[in-house]
Amino acid sequence: MRHIISIIVENKFGVLSRVAGLFSGRGYNIETVAVGPTLDPEVSQMTIVTNGDDQVLEQITKQLNKLIDVIKVVDLTEKEFVERETALIKVAPPPEGRAEVLRTAEIFRARIVDSSPKTSTLQVTGDEKKIAAIIELLKPYGIKDLVRTGKVAIARE
Amino acid sequence: MKISGAEIFLEALRREGVKVVFGYPGGVVLKVFDVLYDEKEIKVVLSRHEQGATHMADGYARATGRPGVVLVTSGPGATNTVTGIATAYMDSIPLVVFTGQVPTKMIGNDAFQEADIVGITRPCTKHSYLVKDVADLAGAIKEAFYIASTGRPGPVLVDIPKDVFLDKAEFRYPEEAKLRSYNPKYAGNKWQIKQAAQAIAKAKKPVIYAGGGVLLSGAAEELRDLAEITQIPVTLTLMGLGGFPGTHPLFLGMLGMHGTYQANMAVYRSDLVIAIGARFDDRVTGKVEEFCPEAKIIHVDIDPTSIKKNVHVDVPIVGDVKHVLRDLNTMLRELKEPWEAIRKAWLRQVAEWQAEHPPAYEWSDEVIKPQYVIEKIYDLTGGDAIITTEVGQCQMWTAQFFKFNRPRTFLNSGGLGTMGYGFPAAIGAQMAFPDRLVIDIAGDASLEMNIQELATAVIQRLPVKVAILNNRFLGMVRQWQELFFGGRYSSSDMTGQPDFVRLAEAYGAVGLRAEKPSEVEPVLKEAFRISRPVLIDCVVDRYENVFPMVPAGKGNHEMIFGQEKKSSERGLRAVG
Numbered sequence: 095m096r097h098i099i100s101i102i103v104e105n106k107f108g109v110l111s112r113v114a115g116l117f118s119g120r121g122y123n124i125e126t127v128a129v130g131p132t133l134d135p136e137v138s139q140m141t142i143v144t145n146g147d148d149q150v151l152e153q154i155t156k157q158l159n160k161l162i163d164v165i166k167v168v169d170l171t172e173k174e175f176v177e178r179e180t181a182l183i184k185v186a187p188p189p190e191g192r193a194e195v196l197r198t199a200e201i202f203r204a205r206i207v208d209s210s211p212k213t214s215t216l217q218v219t220g221d222e223k224k225i226a227a228i229i230e231l232l233k234p235y236g237i238k239d240l241v242r243t244g245k246v247a248i249a250r251e
Numbered sequence: 252m253k254i255s256g257a258e259i260f261l262e263a264l265r266r267e268g269v270k271v272v273f274g275y276p277g278g279v280v281l282k283v284f285d286v287l288y289d290e291k292e293i294k295v296v297l298s299r300h301e302q303g304a305t306h307m308a309d310g311y312a313r314a315t316g317r318p319g320v321v322l323v324t325s326g327p328g329a330t331n332t333v334t335g336i337a338t339a340y341m342d343s344i345p346l347v348v349f350t351g352q353v354p355t356k357m358i359g360n361d362a363f364q365e366a367d368i369v370g371i372t373r374p375c376t377k378h379s380y381l382v383k384d385v386a387d388l389a390g391a392i393k394e395a396f397y398i399a400s401t402g403r404p405g406p407v408l409v410d411i412p413k414d415v416f417l418d419k420a421e422f423r424y425p426e427e428a429k430l431r432s433y434n435p436k437y438a439g440n441k442w443q444i445k446q447a448a449q450a451i452a453k454a455k456k457p458v459i460y461a462g463g464g465v466l467l468s469g470a471a472e473e474l475r476d477l478a479e480i481t482q483i484p485v486t487l488t489l490m491g492l493g494g495f496p497g498t499h500p501l502f503l504g505m506l507g508m509h510g511t512y513q514a515n516m517a518v519y520r521s522d523l524v525i526a527i528g529a530r531f532d533d534r535v536t537g538k539v540e541e542f543c544p545e546a547k548i549i550h551v552d553i554d555p556t557s558i559k560k561n562v563h564v565d566v567p568i569v570g571d572v573k574h575v576l577r578d579l580n581t582m583l584r585e586l587k588e589p590w591e592a593i594r595k596a597w598l599r600q601v602a603e604w605q606a607e608h609p610p611a612y613e614w615s616d617e618v619i620k621p622q623y624v625i626e627k628i629y630d631l632t633g634g635d636a637i638i639t640t641e642v643g644q645c646q647m648w649t650a651q652f653f654k655f656n657r658p659r660t661f662l663n664s665g666g667l668g669t670m671g672y673g674f675p676a677a678i679g680a681q682m683a684f685p686d687r688l689v690i691d692i693a694g695d696a697s698l699e700m701n702i703q704e705l706a707t708a709v710i711q712r713l714p715v716k717v718a719i720l721n722n723r724f725l726g727m728v729r730q731w732q733e734l735f736f737g738g739r740y741s742s743s744d745m746t747g748q749p750d751f752v753r754l755a756e757a758y759g760a761v762g763l764r765a766e767k768p769s770e771v772e773p774v775l776k777e778a779f780r781i782s783r784p785v786l787i788d789c790v791v792d793r794y795e796n797v798f799p800m801v802p803a804g805k806g807n808h809e810m811i812f813g814q815e816k817k818s819s820e821r822g823l824r825a826v827g
């Protein structure tokens with residue numbers, strides 16, 4: 095099963111590699127990881143998406159908690175949460191496809207953040223389904239490049 | 252007043268009460284060795300290899316319970332400690348390993364003797380520091396000792412660049428280490444402990460399975476209380492030996508791959524397994540589904556990641572063994588069950604198993620049986636010695652035939668199984684206890700992995716003894732090849748081993764040899780009389796095997812037995 099884990103860590107060098115090493119050392123895969131500062135400059139927040147059965151996840155969570163620089167670990171999958179991801183998609187549609195690309199962007203509330211004579215770059219934010227859907231729709235028009243931030247997630251109150 | 256990083260280092264060690272540093276110098280740590288040169292209180296033991304230094308610190312830590320301290324240079328000095336660190340990590344031994352590093356500005360440039368030792372050791376340390384500013388040095392050292400020795404202990408590495416040793420700062424040593432993200436919990440959950448007490452009261456066929464956690468937490472007395480109150484038999488893991496008296500009537504011996512028949516059968520048939528400071532290692536459980544198929548499991552461990560890692564647990568208790576057992580024993584005493592009467596049938600069954608296959612070996616008048624050497628060491632010392640072992644058959648026979656009655660008297664590499672551990676560990680233990688008899692029971696091949704430390708023992712005037720069970724084979728490898736590879740001894744024949752007596756003499760130590768069974772006792776007696784390092788070359792039966800044995804992948808009840816079936820009177824009497 096897919097799990098989204100939110101981790102609060104000390105903002106120190108080497109923390110990311112400790113967390114990543116814990117996954118790789120056990121042959122667990124990280125699907126996405128996003129890291130950023132929090133309101134407290136000494137503390138960072140990581141959102142990790144990973145796969146595994148309940149037993150694997152229980153081990154991962156316990157092992158993460160055991161790392162000295164980890165302050166808190168929450169498996170959001172057990173809770174109500176909101177998740178978002180941003181993707182930048184560069185398309186190079188043939189002239190007759192340009193209008194269609196703009197229409198698709200509009201439907202998905204994507205913004206054109208850059209354009210050149212031959213390409214347009216769209217920025218889209220949403221949950222996993224939305225990102226997957228827009229990629230699917232844009233594919234026929236020639237996706238030249240695709241960059242995703244990885245998920246960030248937050249618990250609902 | 253500002254002092255140099257090297258002086259801060261020294262002052263911090265003093266504050267931590269460090270008595271001995273095991274180390275080896277090199278370019279980037281010259282300043283700190285220079286400061287140590289005038290130091291009176293802290294002794295520096297110069298090893299002959301950084302791996303040796305690390306195992307010495309480990310042996311010191313296992314024998315005393317205090318963290319062992321290592322100081323080495325950058326690059327190769329640091330990488331040479333890796334096996335020692337991994338050995339300590341697997342057995343949860345507190346070490347603080349200081350490595351020099353190239354100057355801060357050069358880190359990452361592939362500078363001369365640069366190694367990313369923090370990166371290399373990340374998976375085998377409890378935590379690590381790269382100190383980039385002299386102002387952070389004292390705090391990092393304080394935290395390193397705190398982390399190494401609290402909770403589930405383990406090795407901590409502190410990497411210190413050359414310029415940090417030279418730079419100056421005010422010395423401010425924190426009173427205590429406070430980490431918001433690390434607060435080991437010692438007391439167990441009361442409600443869970445009550446569940447455990449109730450399960451124990453209900454059980455008909457309970458067995459205690461205890462491991463190294465008992466020793467790490469200093470809970471031998473509490474474990475004994477638990478067993479005696481409830482009349483539950485106790486089996487120990489390799490790492491747990493010494494945590495419960497080896498001569499106690501409730502003691503079943505070691506369990507697992509080379510455990511006793513009674514211990515493995517008792518667990519296999521039990522209806523309640525009380526796992527204490529043990530982690531269901533695969534060498535202990537055999538085929539895990541058949542370890543204790545009919546039992547409920549209570550598991551006490553300070554490390555939550557150990558619980559439910561390999562087996563389902565009915566009553567998990569996260570906490571320090573000593574704390575938890577105290578609470579548990581109090582509750583059990585209050586229950587006032589007629590424990591002896593309840594336990595009669597079960598203990599009778601256990602005794603039957605013991606009678607069926609007692610530990611034994613076939614005696615010979617011509618050739619020395621390795622087990623006999625161990626029995627003799629036990630007889631002659633009355634068990635009052637610190638025993639280390641190397642890895643392989645020598646280790647298993649020691650676990651089977653020496654009776655450890657006291658904690659911290661059996662030091663061996665259980666988790667990693669590091670050949671070459673025993674001898675430097677014996678040196679470390681002897682540093683801590685100069686007046687005790689310290690003996691490494693060694694395989695000839697393992698000993699060679701750190702034989703260079705004989706120089707250290709001689710120079711430090713440490714009277715360590717090494718009893719070599721010299722079979723001129725990688726004995727344990729040969730045993731597996733005999734049993735599972737049709738006797739094809741590929742790369743396991745060590746014929747051509749050096750003359751260990753002359754080798755000892757070359758180092759300035761004493762070498763003795765026993766070639767016949769009748770020579771074992773006099774040679775051992777002589778060795779124990781000599782107050783210098785002695786290598787005792789016991790030329791033993793080359794083809795002796797360790798039995799009983801659970802073949803890999805089998806259940807523990809499917810043990811195979813060897814020559815013991817043909818045991819002569821002598822053999823049985825010797826070990827019965």
Ligand SMILES: Cc1ncc(C[n+]2csc(CCOP(=O)(O)OP(=O)(O)O)c2C)c(N)n1
Pocket residue numbers: 641642643644645646668669670693694695696697698720722724725726727728
């Ligand atoms: C560093 C290391 N390399 C290899 C092994 C694999 N191994 C386990 S036991 C053993 C043989 C040990 O031989 P010896 O020290 O002579 O002891 P014996 O088994 O003969 O008592 C080997 C090679 C190991 N445990 N450690």
